[in-house]
Amino acid sequence: xxxxxxxxxxxxxxxxxxxxxxxxxxxxxxxxxxxxxxxxxxxxxxxxxxxxxxxxxxxxxxxxxxxxxxxxxxxxxxxxxxxxxxxxxxxxxxxxxxxxxxxxxxxxxxxxxxxxxxxxxxxxxxxxxxxxxxxxxxxxxxxxxxxxxxxxxxxxxxxxxxxxxxxxxxxxxxxxxxxxxxxxxxxxxxxxxxxxxxxxxxxxxxxxxxxxxxxxxxxxxxxxxxxxxxxxxxxxxxxx
Amino acid sequence: xxxxxxxxxxxxxxxxxxxxxxxxxxxxxxxxxxxxxxxxxxxxxxxxxxxxxxxxxxxxxxxxxxxxxxxxxxxxxxxxxxxxxxxxxxxxxxxxxxxxxxxxxxxxxxxxxxxxxxxxxxxxxxxxxxxxxxxxxxxxxxxxxxxxxxxxxxxxxxxxxxxxxxxxxxxxxxxxxxxxxxxxxxxxxxxxxxxxxxxxxxxxxxxxxxxxxxxxxxxxxxxxxxxxxxxxxxxxxxxxxxxxxxxxxxxxxxxxxxxxx
Numbered sequence: 107x108x109x110x111x112x113x114x115x116x117x118x119x120x121x122x123x124x125x126x127x128x129x130x131x132x133x134x135x136x137x138x139x140x141x142x143x144x145x146x147x148x149x150x151x152x153x154x155x156x157x158x159x160x161x162x163x164x165x166x167x168x169x170x171x172x173x174x175x176x177x178x179x180x181x182x183x184x185x186x187x188x189x190x191x192x193x194x195x196x197x198x199x200x201x202x203x204x205x206x207x208x209x210x211x212x213x214x215x216x217x218x219x220x221x222x223x224x225x226x227x228x229x230x231x232x233x234x235x236x237x238x239x240x241x242x243x244x245x246x247x248x249x250x251x252x253x254x255x256x257x258x259x260x261x262x263x264x265x266x267x268x269x270x271x272x273x274x275x276x277x278x279x280x281x282x283x284x285x286x287x288x289x290x291x292x293x294x295x296x297x298x299x300x301x302x303x304x305x306x307x308x309x310x311x312x313x314x315x316x317x318x319x320x321x322x323x324x325x326x327x328x329x330x331x332x333x334x335x336x337x338x339x340x341x342x343x344x345x346x
Numbered sequence: 347x348x349x350x351x352x353x354x355x356x357x358x359x360x361x362x363x364x365x366x367x368x369x370x371x372x373x374x375x376x377x378x379x380x381x382x383x384x385x386x387x388x389x390x391x392x393x394x395x396x397x398x399x400x401x402x403x404x405x406x407x408x409x410x411x412x413x414x415x416x417x418x419x420x421x422x423x424x425x426x427x428x429x430x431x432x433x434x435x436x437x438x439x440x441x442x443x444x445x446x447x448x449x450x451x452x453x454x455x456x457x458x459x460x461x462x463x464x465x466x467x468x469x470x471x472x473x474x475x476x477x478x479x480x481x482x483x484x485x486x487x488x489x490x491x492x493x494x495x496x497x498x499x500x501x502x503x504x505x506x507x508x509x510x511x512x513x514x515x516x517x518x519x520x521x522x523x524x525x526x527x528x529x530x531x532x533x534x535x536x537x538x539x540x541x542x543x544x545x546x547x548x549x550x551x552x553x554x555x556x557x558x559x560x561x562x563x564x565x566x567x568x569x570x571x572x573x574x575x576x577x578x579x580x581x582x583x584x585x586x587x588x589x590x591x592x593x594x595x596x597x598x599x600x601x602x603x604x605x606x607x
Contacts, residue, residue: 173461180454193441194427200434207468 109134114141115317118211119171121276125314126175126269129306130184144330172203175269187266195263202255202262202270206277210251213244214277218321221284223337226326244281244288252294260301267305275302276314283318349374351435352421354381355578358476359432360420361537365575366436366530369567370445379419433464436530448527459524463516463531471512471538474505478542483582489599502547509539513555521562528566536563537575544579 111127111134113120127134139145179189190196217240225232251274255262262270278299281288289296303311326334351367351374353360367374422429422438429435440450451457481498485491512535516523523531539560542549550557564572573580 170462170465172465173458176461177454177458180457193438196441197427197429197434197438200437201429201431204431204433204468207465 110137111135112137112139114139114145115314116141116321118214118276118280121279121314121318122171122269122273123174123178125276125306125310126184126188126272127178128310128314130178130182130188132178132182132184142324142329142333144333171273172269175273179269187263188269190263190266190268195268198263199268199270203273205255206274209247210274210277213240213247214280216240217244217286218280218284219337219341221281221286222321222324224341226324226329227334227338227341229326241286244286248288248292248295252292256294256298260298267302271298271302272306275299279315279318283315283321285322347425350377350423351375352377352379352419352423354379354419355575356381356582357419358472358537358541359534361540361575361579362432362530362533363420363422363435363439365537365567365571366445366449366533367439368571368575370439370443370449372439372443372445381419432534436534440530449530451524451529456524456529460529460531463523464534466516467531467534467538470508471505471535474501474508475538475541477501478505478547479545479582482545482547488595505542505549509549509553509556513553517555517559522559522566528563532559532563533567536560540576540579544576544582 109132111123113124113136115121115124124136126132176189178184189199220236220240221232224236255270255274259265261267262274278288278295289299329337349372351363353364353376355361355364364376366372420430420432420435422435424438424442429438437450439445450460478498478501481501482493486493516531516535520526522528523535539549539556550560
C-alpha cells in the first residue's frame, strides 16, 4: 500500500499538495473527497500506517499542509530549490510559510467565503460595504507580500521557485475563483504568477484550479447542510 | 558583530527563542525591545497574528525596526541577514548551531509531527491564549474600561477547546509531543500557555496531565532558565504601573474598544 492522498481541489492546501506531488512525479493514489458534500477526512496522508493528519475539515481551517509538503519533499528527495538546503534561503521559505497563515491565507479565504458563500447562506445579495472591507484587508496583505516577501526577486527565496511560492499562489487563486482578479492591477504579482505556473507546469496548474475557477457557479443546494451550518458559524465569527 | 536577537520577554514567541538559545548555549546579543514603550501594537491587534510591530523609532526599537522587514518582534540579525517569524528563527538557530537532534528530529516522521504541531499552533493555541492577556490586562489598561467578563468567558471557552485538542491529539499519553524527548513543538506550546497563567488564568490547575507535561518541559530546558524567561509575564500585574506613552494610548484605545465588540 503506497501513498494515498485524500484531496478536494476546492481547498487551497489540497491544491498545493496535488501540484507539488504531480510536478515532482511522486507516485500516489488520488482519493477524491468532496468537501461540499460534507465528506470529511480531506487531506490526509496515509502511508503504511503513518498518518500525518487525521482530522480535518473545511475550505478554510487546514493549516498542516506545510507538514505534509515538507514530508513529501524529504521522503521523495525533490529538487533542492523547493526547500533549499542553503540556510538563509531555507529561512526565507520558513518565514513566508509562517507569516502566511493569518495573512494571505486568512484574508484570501475570508474574501472567498464572504463573496461566494455568504450570499448562499443568507439568500441575500452581498452588501457592498462588506465586500469592500474584506477586499481592503486582502489588499493590505498583498502589499505586504509584494513589498516584504517578493520585493524585486523573481521568487520568494530568490531566483528559483520554492514551496513558499506554491503555497502563496494557490491561496491567491481562491479570491480569483470568487471573481476578484487581484492580479489585474498588480503587474509584479502577475509576472510572478506566470513564472510559478511555468515552473510547476502550466497544464498541471490549470487542471488543479479548474474546480475553484468555477466556484462562482456554486449554489446552496450543492452544499451539504452541516457544511452550510459550519460556514455560517465561521462567517459570523469572522464578522465580529 | 555576531548574532543579535531582538526580543521582549512579554511576548510568547520571544520567550521560546530566548529559552531555546540560552538552553543550547547559543551566543547572542540580547537586544531588548520594549513593546509597550517603543511600539505601536499593530494596526488591529488581531489576536491570532501576534504581530507586535515596533515602529522604527527611538533608541530601543530602532534596531528592531531596521532589522526586520516586517518590523516585528521577535527578530534575528546575523550579519547582514535578518529574519522574522518565530518558527523560522527557531529552525534557523537549530540548523546553524547544530543543536541536539531531538529539538527537530532528523527522522522524517518525527519531524513531520513537529511541523504539524507548529502549524496547528497558529490557528489554535496562538489564536486563543494571547487574548486572555488582552482582555484581562491590556484592554483595561489602555482604555480605562473595566474588564469585560463575558468576553473573557468566551475567550476561556475557546482556549479550553484548544487545550482539549492539544491533550487529545498532540500530547496523548506521551511524555512530550513527539514521544520521549522534548522538541521545538513543546517549547512553542508551553510559552504560549504561560500567557494566561501570567494574567491569573491558571489553565494548568485542573489539568493534571498538562501540569505533568509542563514540569517535564521545565526540567528539560532548565527550571532556572524557564523562570527567568517568565519573570516578566508572571508579574504582569505590574504592567498597570508601566508608563504607557500617552500617544500610544490614544491611538490604541479605539482599536481595542472595537476588539471588545
